[in-house]
Amino acid sequence: MKDNKSLIEIKNLKMYFPIKRGLINKRIDYVKAVDDVSFEIKKGETLGLVGESGCGKTTTGRTIIKLYESTDGQIIYNGVDITRFNQSKMTPYRRKMQMIFQDPYASLDPRMTVGDIIGESIDIHKLMGGKERTERIQYLLERVGLNSEHANRYPHEFSGGQRQRIGIARALAVEPEFIIADEPISALDVSIQAQVVNMLEELQDDLGLTYLFIAHDLSMVKHISTRVGVMYLGKMVELAESNELYKKPLHPYTQALLSAIPIPDPDQSEAKERIVLEGEIPSPINPPSGCRFRNRCKYATAKCAEQEPELKDIGGGHKVACHLYDK
Numbered sequence: 001m002k003d004n005k006s007l008i009e010i011k012n013l014k015m016y017f018p019i020k021r022g023l024i025n026k027r028i029d030y031v032k033a034v035d036d037v038s039f040e041i042k043k044g045e046t047l048g049l050v051g052e053s054g055c056g057k058t059t060t061g062r063t064i065i066k067l068y069e070s071t072d073g074q075i076i077y078n079g080v081d082i083t084r085f086n087q088s089k090m091t092p093y094r095r096k097m098q099m100i101f102q103d104p105y106a107s108l109d110p111r112m113t114v115g116d117i118i119g120e121s122i123d124i125h126k127l128m129g130g131k132e133r134t135e136r137i138q139y140l141l142e143r144v145g146l147n148s149e150h151a152n153r154y155p156h157e158f159s160g161g162q163r164q165r166i167g168i169a170r171a172l173a174v175e176p177e178f179i180i181a182d183e184p185i186s187a188l189d190v191s192i193q194a195q196v197v198n199m200l201e202e203l204q205d206d207l208g209l210t211y212l213f214i215a216h217d218l219s220m221v222k223h224i225s226t227r228v229g230v231m232y233l234g235k236m237v238e239l240a241e242s243n244e245l246y247k248k249p250l251h252p253y254t255q256a257l258l259s260a261i262p263i264p265d266p267d268q269s270e271a272k273e274r275i276v277l278e279g280e281i282p283s284p285i286n287p288p289s290g291c292r293f294r295n296r297c298k299y300a301t302a303k304c305a306e307q308e309p310e311l312k313d314i315g316g317g318h319k320v321a322c323h324l325y326d327k
């Protein structure tokens with residue numbers, strides 16, 4: 001159930017990866033994968049996170065659950081600042097926060113049975129053993145639309161969609177509160193994508209889960225997201241309620257992303273102008289000054305090169321980082 005409390009609050013999060021070169025491994029620069037990003041995820045909501053490849057979506061997710069040690073900023077989970085928690089202090093939080101991965105082929109160990117894949121985190125967190133563990137695994141398999149007998153089989157015996165269901169069962173095994181789904185449907189056939197999204201929604205309603213749902217394409221997050229954040233080159237450039245963002249995209253980058261989504265109705269399709277983004281995505285090692293989108297933006301002015309636009313609420317929780325909306 002949605003309430004207004006935040007489960008996750010991210011404040012000025014930075015994740016810089018050092019680049020080392022030469023014989024003495026001298027650090028010469030940083031990849032600024034996530035560069036001063038702030039947002040919150042309310043309990044029971046789904047925050048969609050979109051943007052082109054390399055904009056920092058996965059790094060944001062992995063830094064939130066502390067698979068990476070953040071360079072700067074704060075990660076607050078249910079009111080507790082976990083940013084600098086060590087391994088042992090993180091243990092209870094590791095259970096509360098789980099991840100579902102893009103590639104259901106690479107993310108499941110081919111030498112383990114499905115039962116052991118799902119049971120592994122139950123064992124790590126010493127939640128239960130024996131008959132109780134077996135029954136829990138069987139329950140989880142059925143919960144994600146598989147068969148309890150599948151526990152004794154190996155991942156290669158399943159289709160992509162079924163493997164993703166196994167990945168979801170694994171994430172659910174330890175009764176998490178928060179799930180980061182990192183492009184969970186991108187590798188699946190279009191016909192199966194909707195089934196997996198629907199299942200994730202049902203699970204959310206039944207179990208009161210909170211999701212961060214990552215995708216590179218806005219059309220994939222539209223249905224499932226309460227709010228959507230758009231990232232560009234390590235920055236959050238727009239954040240709004242899902243319907244609002246689709247109806248009234250403000251940032252020129254969001255407008256371009258939306259214009260690339262095909263419309264099934266040919267009459268409407270003609271009316272829609274397709275915005276083609278020119279220019280390369282700059283390097284996150286040495287991003288442009290001011291607005292990072294400026295070399296691809298048709299509205300760019302001198303101010304855009306000089307001053308970085310801040311992510312500001314322009315009303316009703318619709319936030320945008322663009323000088324076009326400066327007062």
Ligand SMILES: Nc1ncnc2c1ncn2[C@@H]1O[C@H](COP(=O)(O)OP(=O)(O)OP(=O)(O)O)[C@@H](O)[C@H]1O
Nearest residue numbers: 017031033052053054055056057058059060216284
């Ligand atoms: N472990 C790492 N070490 C160094 N650089 C990294 C590391 N992980 C990611 N990067 C770099 O950080 C930037 C952001 O990468 P990230 O994987 O977060 O992007 P993404 O938005 O998830 O992209 P995709 O849609 O391709 O999954 C990229 O330039 C990437 O090369």
Ligand code: SF4
Nearest residue numbers: 291294297304322323
């Ligand atoms: S700040 Fe300037 S360059 Fe950046 S998106 Fe807005 S108009 Fe374009």
Ligand SMILES: [Mg+2]
Nearest residue numbers: 057058059182
């Ligand atoms: Mg990624």
